[in-house]
Amino acid sequence: MVSILRSNQPIAWLIVPATVLLWLLLTKWGTDTAFSSLIVQAIGSILIAGMAHRIYVRYGFVERGDPALAWLAMVALLILMPQETLGPAIQSWTSLLLLLGAIDQILQVHRQTSTSGLQFRSGALASLSALLEPLHFGFVLAMLIVLSISRPFIFREWSMMVIGFIWGIGIIMAVHTLGSDWGVFVLETTETLSLKTTGGRLFSPHATRLWLILLSVWGAIILLREKTKISLRAYITRTHLLILFWVSILLASLIQPAYIPFIIEDIHAAFGAQSYGPLDKLLAVGVAFGIVGLVPQSRRNHGLSSKADSFRLLVILGSLLILFMPSL
Numbered sequence: 001m002v003s004i005l006r007s008n009q010p011i012a013w014l015i016v017p018a019t020v021l022l023w024l025l026l027t028k029w030g031t032d033t034a035f036s037s038l039i040v041q042a043i044g045s046i047l048i049a050g051m052a053h054r055i056y057v058r059y060g061f062v063e064r065g066d067p068a069l070a071w072l073a074m075v076a077l078l079i080l081m082p083q084e085t086l087g088p089a090i091q092s093w094t095s096l097l098l099l100l101g102a103i104d105q106i107l108q109v110h111r112q113t114s115t116s117g118l119q120f121r122s123g124a125l126a127s128l129s130a131l132l133e134p135l136h137f138g139f140v141l142a143m144l145i146v147l148s149i150s151r152p153f154i155f156r157e158w159s160m161m162v163i164g165f166i167w168g169i170g171i172i173m174a175v176h177t178l179g180s181d182w183g184v185f186v187l188e189t190t191e192t193l194s195l196k197t198t199g200g201r202l203f204s205p206h207a208t209r210l211w212l213i214l215l216s217v218w219g220a221i222i223l224l225r226e227k228t229k230i231s232l233r234a235y236i237t238r239t240h241l242l243i244l245f246w247v248s249i250l251l252a253s254l255i256q257p258a259y260i261p262f263i264i265e266d267i268h269a270a271f272g273a274q275s276y277g278p279l280d281k282l283l284a285v286g287v288a289f290g291i292v293g294l295v296p297q298s299r300r301n302h303g304l305s306s307k308a309d310s311f312r313l314l315v316i317l318g319s320l321l322i323l324f325m326p327s328l
Helices: 010-030 035-058 068-079 088-107 115-134 134-150 155-177 205-225 232-255 265-271 277-294 306-323
Strands: none
Touching: 010 035, 010 068, 010 232, 035 068, 035 088, 035 277, 068 088, 068 205, 068 277, 068 306, 088 115, 088 232, 088 277, 115 134, 115 155, 134 232, 134 277, 155 205, 205 232, 205 277, 277 306
């Protein structure tokens, strides 16, 4: 399994579409969800996994590219896949894809002499993402935090980012004026879609999210402790990505408090009708960038580096398998 996830051969990436194809077949067999909706979810998850893979390999997150991050993102997306009708599904996938596009632009500002164009594009993509999905507004603040610690204040660059924000707002307003409804119209429950049966799932959605978060924190600690073993570029990329995802997820959770576990019943009742789908998708991608730190590096002719590596791999695969399984 390690040799597949850590292989840099292009054919190894086929594990991602193979996983989503298996999910598509099992979900169609185990649920009464419309096939068109499943197709949109499958295509959306592949596009998101592909964009996450681009970010993962392009900016030095790891020493050499491998499909580990794309596969983990795909599995987390499938575990947390919400029940959505066709329109809301397209809207939420588009919003998340725009958010990852903004991240792709932000990570390019490292050691650039001028970032006016990058900041304009990141601002425009961030505003489009947030206007399509209001829960992504926290990403705008996360982006400002990352840019403020990675770039000096240059009026032209920051003003171009503000213009990008305004440009994105203008695009959405123009589309709305032409008659398209971009309002929040997702109708769903808090249960996940994958292999949903009449008996329910082994774990509640809150327990599933909490365990994925714990795995991600564990992996993130391992990634950040490797500071002396990796390049400065890789360390900066890891730090910025963790800030971007976790600040975004935290602020979105505060906007939608029923998403947080152990909240009192009155708050759950007040916010119970809200959609968890877009936030679950953002969480899935965010935790993948942490959990990938638990995947051991394969070393040619030496196998796994230690018993700790074997234990972490067992925890990852066992956790994902159990979370994906329906209750008996």
